[in-house]
Amino acid sequence: MDWKLELVLVPVSDVDRARDFYANQVGFTLDHDHRVNENLRFVQLTPPGSGCSIAIGEGLSDAPAGSAPNLQLVVPDIQEAHRHLKANGVDVTDISDPGWGEFVYFKDPDGNQWAVQCMAKLPAM
Secondary structure (H helix, E strand, O other), rough: OOOOOOOOEOOOHHHOOOOOOHHHHHHOOEEEEEEEEOOOEEEEEOOOOOOEEEEEOOOOOOOOOOOOOOOOOOOOOOHHHHHHHHHHHEEEOOOOOOOEEEEEEEEEEOEEEEEEEOOOOOOOO
């Protein structure tokens, strides 16, 4: 039996601001934006090429905005990812290499933390 992680909740304070950040600056695909009722809104966005999406919205969780630490994306080219984020106004760190891949880091407007990793230069196991 397969167990697939397909949706991760990212708590935000302003759904429209977060939706625009993830879609227009980071480059995620906006899959759904649906207001179910006055207390429930569901927005789903997916990183290009990913089998897992993020959900933001209203009435989805009691978790405080900005409390999703250490979310991680994996890319084949860290320089291209860094250029893309920087060109789209994302406050992204310089590229670092701690020895297990190259990384850049950024936060969304609420402080949810993201790592972007490129493992392409690691030796095969």
